[in-house]
Amino acid sequence: MMIQSTEIAREQWQRFRAALESADLPADDIDLPGRTFFEFTLDSETVAWGGFETHGTDGLLRSLVVVSAYRSKGVGVTVLRVIEAKAAEQGIARFHLLTTTASGFFEQRGYAVNQRGSAPPLISQTEQFRGLCPGSACYLCKELHSNGLTAQSEDPLA
Numbered sequence: 001m002m003i004q005s006t007e008i009a010r011e012q013w014q015r016f017r018a019a020l021e022s023a024d025l026p027a028d029d030i031d032l033p034g035r036t037f038f039e040f041t042l043d044s045e046t047v048a049w050g051g052f053e054t055h056g057t058d059g060l061l062r063s064l065v066v067v068s069a070y071r072s073k074g075v076g077v078t079v080l081r082v083i084e085a086k087a088a089e090q091g092i093a094r095f096h097l098l099t100t101t102a103s104g105f106f107e108q109r110g111y112a113v114n115q116r117g118s119a120p121p122l123i124s125q126t127e128q129f130r131g132l133c134p135g136s137a138c139y140l141c142k143e144l145h146s147n148g149l150t151a152q153s154e155d156p157l158a
């Protein structure tokens with residue numbers, strides 16, 4: 001099984017927004033410039049959505065959401081790897097994120113918990129940091145390395 005990624009086109013925005021809202025994730029700023037979002041499919045069925053904002057060599061991981069039927073099956077790990085690879089291909093050297101529920105998942109994938117005030121200025125000025133995510137959200141970051149991952153992951157689902 002291979003998960004395919006497709007950059008979200010205009011006709012998919014409503015489905016993407018609905019997926020974010022159903023997962024209680026912020027959607028108010030998804031159409032602002034500097035954002036890249038993807039739909040992830042397995043055998044032509046949507047299994048996840050996600051993407052990032054670009055701020056120079058820093059990026060903000062945004063809105064990784066896995067369809068409930070595919071959670072705890074390796075989809076989230078695979079999707080995160082693909083998003084990281086795409087970000088690295090675009091010159092992002094360090095990924096940042098805020099989460100209220102998934103810090104353990106990200107820590108297991110090499111993200112380090114940091115004080116929110118230590119975020120670089122361009123990241124701390126994003127809509128996510130300024131108000132879309134609550135002050136209680138955990139701030140994590142990770143150095144990205146271009147490691148040859150492509151838009152298509154060949155990792156089997158566990």
